[in-house]
Amino acid sequence: MTTRLPEFDPALATDEQKAVLDEILSGPRGNLNGPFLGWIHSPELAQHAQRLGAFCRYKTGLPLRLSELAILVTAARWQSQAEWYIHYPIALEAGLPAAIADAIHDNRPPVFEDADDALIFDFATQLFETKRVTDATFDQAVARFGHVTVINLVGLLGYYALVAMTLNTFGMRAQGQTKLPFPE
Known part of the structure; x- marks a missing residue:
């Protein structure tokens, strides 16, 4: 999954690392896919980041479709291979039209039928x-x-930009990822 970090062996995890892993696995994510096995080398950062991430992903006040749209805009902006790979199917399942996601991926202006989608896209893109x-x-x-x-x-x-930077810097891929959505 990563090419620039030492492989993480859960059998050798410190108490702090075990606490982070347990919290991630028992939370709404239920898996370590994404930046977590990178962050685990710094357990204090991992703990703060994963808690912020759980809030940003599940408790922003936005419907899942709009949160996932914002995540896809971020992933495309950073050309984050794993972030896009993980969130593209989640966005589609949440109701984001594939044509919008594909346009974002291809850096083409999406055609929106939903005013909320257009607003989130404009906000994120401007920022x-x-x-x-x-x-x-x-x-x-x-x-x-x-x-x-x-x-x-x-x-x-901001959180998903941090995720993208982590994934890109350490060459991390998603679990099961064999194709790259962006050229390297």
């Missing part, structure tokens, strides 16, 4: 491209979702 969000997009997001959810959306985008 990644210009490092800012326009007043119009911000105001529209707050009017639609409220300040707390917009704050959580920014957290979700």
